Structure formats: structure tokens, C-alpha cells
Amino acid sequence: MVTLKELTVEELFTSGHRLCAGCGAGIIARMTLKALRRPTIIVNATGCLEVASTIYPYTSWRTPWVHVAFENAAAVASGIEAAIKALKKRGAWNKEVDIIAFAGDGGTFDIGIQALSGALERGHDFLYICYDNEAYMNTGIQRSGATPHGAATTTSPAGTKIPGKPEFKKDFIGICAAHGIEYAATASPAYWNDYIRKVQRGLAVEGPAVIHVFSPCPLGMRHDSDKSIEIARLAVQTRYWPVYEVENGKYKLNIKVPRPKPIEEFLKLQGRFRHLFKPQFQHEIKRIQEWVDENWKRITELCGEA
Amino acid sequence: MSRVIGLTGDEAAAYAAKQSNVDVVAAYPITPQTIIVETFSEYVFNGEVHAEFICVESEHSAMSACIGASLAGARVFTATASQGLALMHEMLYIASGLRCPIVMAVANRALSAPINIHGDHSDMMGSRDSGWIQIYAENAQEAYDWIIQAFRIAEDHDVLLPVTVNLDGFILSHSLEGVEVQDDEEVSRFVSTRKPLFRVDPDRPITVGALCLTDYYFEVKRQQVEAFDKAFQVIEKVNKEYYELTGREYGTVDVYGVEDSEAAILCLGSTAGTAKAVAKNLRSKGRKVGVIKPWVYRPFPSEDLLEAVKGLKALAVLDRACSFGAPYGALCSDIASILYRNGSDLKIFNGIYGLGGRDITPSDIKVIFDEALEVARTGTVKEPIKFVGVRE
Structure with missing residues (x-):
């Protein structure tokens, strides 16, 4: 594990961006760029991180940075990687670089999953980081394939009959790992040294690697700005967000949670779950707890921990 | 020196791309363009070109990968038709807006519905205002000649616009013709290699694709209009040099x-x-x-x-x-x-x-x-x- 002292003081993701106070994406971007091993090209899908960090004529990025569209960060990264290979062959590119693609959960779980699947299957050498704030926050909090059961969004509101999103979250890392890639991992910004190690590991892999990191969103999850890291920690400590990695198909649990907190601890700090605490919807909290327990059991079994 | 060989329109397009020192091809199969990517794949798999061929999972990703490669400074070629061009539609505007000088052969085919694989211009006309220079070939010879010239036109620093070279589906794409082709060396000298004005280079970090709102977007579009105006002179210059090389005369x-x-x-x-x-x-x-x-x-x-x-x-x-x-x-x-x-x-x-x-x-x-x-x-x-x- 890296220590604080070992981290570079260089800020490649600079202050002055217009992300909200307490935004997970900004914290994740900054930590990611502190984990780099060499010059790195960033590809950014459309989303909060993109719009808030590059309002022309300003930029927060001291690295080469490319935004093309919403659904194609992995395809754009594929093109850059192939171009560098070809340019090297004819002597027009002479340095080693890494490529990182950032995309939110909408750009990854939903509209971007085809482009990502294609890039993973083709084996391009890049690291894909999905910062998951569990809804389309940039367009104003609409549900995505990553939104958890029961969460209220503007397209899965806390109705009088249907209390938030009926469906459960996709197993994103399972999907990535099924491509047979060398490295895939989950992470939480509350466990920064675990995250930085994973970025370093993902970059060192020759071929594609994926990190799925929980990203608190004060605006969309409706929590206080100063609670972001606490919520990111509770996500892990309630076993809602298992932190594990899959290396060449082998699952490994990175953060053990022997005495999990009840899921209410995670839910109650967030306005998106407030309606579930009404008497008529309390059973939904039980359903979420059951999902958490089953998911934890499934993951820990895969990790050989159960 | 030149010689006459038998090529279909699609093969002529692939042959022109092969001779044009292309760095990256990202493409997806679609009738009647498929022969282009098949032919180019053979060049790659037989080690006849240095190009990287990205066999993408859709035309949307084809154009996305082309944009990425172009921004990295590569010379980029692709090909599509019909539904493929329609699926790329979103990316076509981004390729031109980011000033990526990609060259694309379009084997023109009717758009669905009803589904039809044969030639008409509904595909390209549907993307008429996407900010691409659009050239139409009459025969396989013209497809070959224009693709070579297209790289020079697209990559000229006064232009920096993507170019489509259109060839009628089946009528040209699949018909065998005698095509006068130049020596590899001659074409290579004519097109040289791409000299990008800017690229995503860690030595000189740039931000590409920033958010431009009411205060700047209009100026960016105005610059594209200006590039189209400037393209006339560049096309004329390239046509003239190509005539001197080949004796084949082109114009607008x-x-x-x-x-x-x-x-x-x-x-x-x-x-x-x-x-x-x-x-x-x-x-x-x-x-x-x-x-x-x-x-x-x-x-x-x-x-x-x-x-x-x-x-x-x-x-x-x-x-x-x-x-x-x-x-x-x-x-x-x-x-x-x-x-x-x-x-x-x-x-x-x-x-x-x-x-x-x-x-x-x-x-x-x-x-x-x-x-x-x-x-x-x-x-x-x-x-x-x-x-x-x-x-x-």
C-alpha cells in the first residue's frame, strides 16, 4: 500500500474546476492522477467530470485530455492506443504513455457498455475507470442501470405506489471479468490507498483493465457535502459496496467487513432513500438488506472467503 | 510509372488507402462496403502495411476510434455505407468539429426502411450537413484517384476537415474495371505522412473536446465554414499536382x-x-x-x-x-x-x-x-x- 508521503505533490488535476463541493468524481480524478507512473492521456466520456472541468477556454487537466462523446470513451481510447502503436512503427512516436478512460455509470453501464465490451474483447492497453454515482447526475438525476433498488431519481421517483427504482444494480465487474481481462476491481474513495494501488495495478497490466469506483454525489444522492467520504466508507462497511479485485479470473476480497453495519446506516444519510423510512415502505429496506447479504455472499464465495 | 490492373471500386478504394501510408483503419463490415475492409485486412494480415486495423464492434465505435486515432496524430481511413453511416451520424459532426482529417470511403446504399442493400445517395445526403468534404466518384478510377488526393486535402493545415469519397454501391463497389494505378513510391511521395498541427502529446498537453457554450460555440462553427471556403484553393492545388504526377485531370x-x-x-x-x-x-x-x-x-x-x-x-x-x-x-x-x-x-x-x-x-x-x-x-x-x- 502506498503511504501519503509517497504520493506526488504534483497536481495534474487542478483546482478551479466547477464540480460541486464534495463531488466524488473530482476526488477520484485527483487521486487517479497522483497514481500515474508515466505520461498519460486521459479520455473522458460526457458527464459531470467532463463538463465541469473543461469549460472553454479553461481546463483543469495538465495532461493531454480528450472528450468525444457520451457512449464511446472506450472506443476513442482504442483509437488513440492503436494510433500510438502505428506511429511508433514509423518512428513518429517515441515515448511510452498510458491511457485512462473516465466515464460515469450512465456512460458505462448503459449507453457505453457496447463500446467498452468491444474494447475489452479487442484487448487494447488502457485503464477504464467507471466513477459510479448511481444515476445520470449530470442531466439531473435520472435512473441508470447502476441505480440501486429503492433509490429515488427524477425518472424513478418516490411515488405513492412505486417507492423509487424497482430494479437492482447490474453486476458490472462480473460483466468485465467475463471478457477474460487480466484485471478488474472495485474501489471506494474512502479507502484511498487501496484505490491508488488499484490504479497503479491497472496501468501496469498489458491490456485492458477496469476499475469500478463508488462516487458520492451530494446533489443526486442528496447528502451533505461534508458527508461524501463518510458515505463512501459506509458503503463498504455495510457491505453494500464490496471492495475486491479479479486478477486473471481469480477473485480477491481486499477489504474484509467482519462486523457489517446495518444498511440503514448507509441509507439514512441520503435523501434519495428518505421515503423508504416511511412505515409503508420499510419492507423495502429489508429487501435492500437481503440484496446486500446475498451479493456479499456471492462475492465472498467467489473470493474463497465464505 | 503507372500500370492498369483490374479492380472493383471497393478494391480500388482499399488499394488507394494502402498506398497512402495510412496509420490506422477502424471499420465495421457493411454491404456494399465490406470488400474495402476485407481487402485492407489482407494487407494488414500479410504484413504489407504498417497500419493498425481496429476491427470495431459497430460503426459508431469505428468513427469514435478514428477520431481518437486522428487526435493522436495518425493518418486515418475508414469505410462504410447506409445504416453504418447513419449509425456514425453523431460522430461525423464530432470528427469535423474537432477538425480530424479522416478520409472515409462511402459505398452509397439506400437507407432502411424498407431494408435494401443497393445503391442510392440517401445515406450521404442524410449526413450532408455534418461538416465533411464530400466527393463523388464516377468510376473505380476516380475512387482510387480521389482517395489519394483526399488525404492531402483533408490534412492541409488550411483545411483540417474530414473527407468522404462516395462510390455508388454495387454499380461501382462491386464492378471490376481497369484502373490505372501509380507505383507505391510515387503515391507515397505524393501523400507523404501526416504532419499534425496538434495532437494529444504528453510533451505538450492539450485539452480537446471542451465544453463550448453560448460564448464560443458559434465562433468554432464559423471557423469550420471558413475552412470549407479555403478548401477550394487546396483542392485546386492538389488536383494540379496530381495531374502532374498522373496525367489525370480533376477539378470541382x-x-x-x-x-x-x-x-x-x-x-x-x-x-x-x-x-x-x-x-x-x-x-x-x-x-x-x-x-x-x-x-x-x-x-x-x-x-x-x-x-x-x-x-x-x-x-x-x-x-x-x-x-x-x-x-x-x-x-x-x-x-x-x-x-x-x-x-x-x-x-x-x-x-x-x-x-x-x-x-x-x-x-x-x-x-x-x-x-x-x-x-x-x-x-x-x-x-x-x-x-x-x-x-x-
Whole structure:
């Protein structure tokens, strides 16, 4: 594990961006760029991180940075990687670089999953980081394939009959790992040294690697700005967000949670779950707890921990 | 030195890309373009080129990968048709907006529904305003020649716009022709390698694709308009150098027999070949007819076209695509606009033809010439839009 002292003081993701106070994406971007091993090209899908960090004529990025569209960060990264290979062959590119693609959960779980699947299957050498704030926050909090059961969004509101999103979250890392890639991992910004190690590991892999990191969103999850890291920690400590990695198909649990907190601890700090605490919807909290327990059991079994 | 070899239009396109020192090809198969990617794959798998071939999972990703590669400074080629071009639609605007000089062959094919694999121009006309330079080839030779020239035009620092070279699906894409090709060395020297004005280089970090709102977006678009204006000079320069190398002469507009004609047909692509043959026959019988074919459709060569129609009394403009609910097909609307702007009283009518690959025969063309001559004689257009060869 890296220590604080070992981290570079260089800020490649600079202050002055217009992300909200307490935004997970900004914290994740900054930590990611502190984990780099060499010059790195960033590809950014459309989303909060993109719009808030590059309002022309300003930029927060001291690295080469490319935004093309919403659904194609992995395809754009594929093109850059192939171009560098070809340019090297004819002597027009002479340095080693890494490529990182950032995309939110909408750009990854939903509209971007085809482009990502294609890039993973083709084996391009890049690291894909999905910062998951569990809804389309940039367009104003609409549900995505990553939104958890029961969460209220503007397209899965806390109705009088249907209390938030009926469906459960996709197993994103399972999907990535099924491509047979060398490295895939989950992470939480509350466990920064675990995250930085994973970025370093993902970059060192020759071929594609994926990190799925929980990203608190004060605006969309409706929590206080100063609670972001606490919520990111509770996500892990309630076993809602298992932190594990899959290396060449082998699952490994990175953060053990022997005495999990009840899921209410995670839910109650967030306005998106407030309606579930009404008497008529309390059973939904039980359903979420059951999902958490089953998911934890499934993951820990895969990790050989159960 | 040159030699003549037998190539289909698709093979000619792939061969031109092979000789043009392409760095990256990202493409997805679609009829009738598929032969292009198949042929290029053979070059890659046989080690005949240094290019990286990205066998993407969709045309959307094809163009996305092309944009990424182009931003990294690579020379980029791709090919598509019909539904593939439609799926790329979003990315076409981004390729041009980010000023990526990608060259793309489009083997023109009708758009679904109903699904149809044959040639018409509905695919490219649907992406007409996407900010790409658009060139139409009459035969495999022209497809080969224009693709080589397209890299020079696209990558010129005064232009920096993507270019499509269109070849009619099946009629050109799958037909074998004798194509005069240059030596690899000659083409290589002509196109050289790409010298990017900027690229995503860690030594000089840049941000590409930033958010431009009400305060800057309009200026970025205005610069694209300016690049289209500047493209004329660059096209002329490249055509001239290509002529010196090959003896094959190109421009923005191809004309046949219009100097002394009263009536002419104006059309894009392979149909011009049929029209020229019919015109030749009619001219031998003393009928004064000619053919005008814009090689370059965007930027629209208004001046050269006005020059070409000078002296005509009637003009039939043929569109191989429908512009539903519009006063004319797209090409005819453009022609009407420049004639009006120039205060011309040239009589025009529009023929919509060949949708879904419906053949346009020499006798169809002759009927159109007859009608154009009649309009020239009477000065009256009876039918502003004709649907040629359709069962009413």
C-alpha cells in the first residue's frame, strides 16, 4: 500500500474546476492522477467530470485530455492506443504513455457498455475507470442501470405506489471479468490507498483493465457535502459496496467487513432513500438488506472467503 | 510509372488507402462496403502495411476510434455505407468539429426502411450537413484517384476537415474495371505522412473536446465554414499536382459537351457515365446536349457550376435521394439556390431516380435529355419534379 508521503505533490488535476463541493468524481480524478507512473492521456466520456472541468477556454487537466462523446470513451481510447502503436512503427512516436478512460455509470453501464465490451474483447492497453454515482447526475438525476433498488431519481421517483427504482444494480465487474481481462476491481474513495494501488495495478497490466469506483454525489444522492467520504466508507462497511479485485479470473476480497453495519446506516444519510423510512415502505429496506447479504455472499464465495 | 490492373471500386478504394501510408483503419463490415475492409485486412494480415486495423464492434465505435486515432496524430481511413453511416451520424459532426482529417470511403446504399442493400445517395445526403468534404466518384478510377488526393486535402493545415469519397454501391463497389494505378513510391511521395498541427502529446498537453457554450460555440462553427471556403484553393492545388504526377485531370466539376449545348443533365457519381454515353450518341446526331458532374459536392462549387451552366437554356438536375417534403431533391435545391443568387433565368427541373438501386437506363436518360431540349425550346417547365423509372 502506498503511504501519503509517497504520493506526488504534483497536481495534474487542478483546482478551479466547477464540480460541486464534495463531488466524488473530482476526488477520484485527483487521486487517479497522483497514481500515474508515466505520461498519460486521459479520455473522458460526457458527464459531470467532463463538463465541469473543461469549460472553454479553461481546463483543469495538465495532461493531454480528450472528450468525444457520451457512449464511446472506450472506443476513442482504442483509437488513440492503436494510433500510438502505428506511429511508433514509423518512428513518429517515441515515448511510452498510458491511457485512462473516465466515464460515469450512465456512460458505462448503459449507453457505453457496447463500446467498452468491444474494447475489452479487442484487448487494447488502457485503464477504464467507471466513477459510479448511481444515476445520470449530470442531466439531473435520472435512473441508470447502476441505480440501486429503492433509490429515488427524477425518472424513478418516490411515488405513492412505486417507492423509487424497482430494479437492482447490474453486476458490472462480473460483466468485465467475463471478457477474460487480466484485471478488474472495485474501489471506494474512502479507502484511498487501496484505490491508488488499484490504479497503479491497472496501468501496469498489458491490456485492458477496469476499475469500478463508488462516487458520492451530494446533489443526486442528496447528502451533505461534508458527508461524501463518510458515505463512501459506509458503503463498504455495510457491505453494500464490496471492495475486491479479479486478477486473471481469480477473485480477491481486499477489504474484509467482519462486523457489517446495518444498511440503514448507509441509507439514512441520503435523501434519495428518505421515503423508504416511511412505515409503508420499510419492507423495502429489508429487501435492500437481503440484496446486500446475498451479493456479499456471492462475492465472498467467489473470493474463497465464505 | 503507372500500370492498369483490374479492380472493383471497393478494391480500388482499399488499394488507394494502402498506398497512402495510412496509420490506422477502424471499420465495421457493411454491404456494399465490406470488400474495402476485407481487402485492407489482407494487407494488414500479410504484413504489407504498417497500419493498425481496429476491427470495431459497430460503426459508431469505428468513427469514435478514428477520431481518437486522428487526435493522436495518425493518418486515418475508414469505410462504410447506409445504416453504418447513419449509425456514425453523431460522430461525423464530432470528427469535423474537432477538425480530424479522416478520409472515409462511402459505398452509397439506400437507407432502411424498407431494408435494401443497393445503391442510392440517401445515406450521404442524410449526413450532408455534418461538416465533411464530400466527393463523388464516377468510376473505380476516380475512387482510387480521389482517395489519394483526399488525404492531402483533408490534412492541409488550411483545411483540417474530414473527407468522404462516395462510390455508388454495387454499380461501382462491386464492378471490376481497369484502373490505372501509380507505383507505391510515387503515391507515397505524393501523400507523404501526416504532419499534425496538434495532437494529444504528453510533451505538450492539450485539452480537446471542451465544453463550448453560448460564448464560443458559434465562433468554432464559423471557423469550420471558413475552412470549407479555403478548401477550394487546396483542392485546386492538389488536383494540379496530381495531374502532374498522373496525367489525370480533376477539378470541382466535370463537364462533358456543355460548351455548345442548349440542355444538360447535372448529376453525381456513376450516373454521369451513362449520361455521357447517351449525350455522345445524341451529339453525333446533332442534338446539343451535355453533362455536368460535380466531383466535389461539399464545399459546393458554386462558381465552377455557374461557369459550367453558362449558355445553357435548360438543365435537368438528377437526385438519387429523396428530400421528403422539400421543394426539390438536395442537389437540385442547391443548384436552384445558386442560380437564384446569380439572377439566372436558366430553366431547371428535377429528376428523382434510382432509389434502392433501381437502374437508370440509357433510354431513361434519353427521355430526360428530350425533355430538357423541349424545355430549352419552349422556355417552359411543365413538371418541376419528375420521378424517373418508378411505377406510379
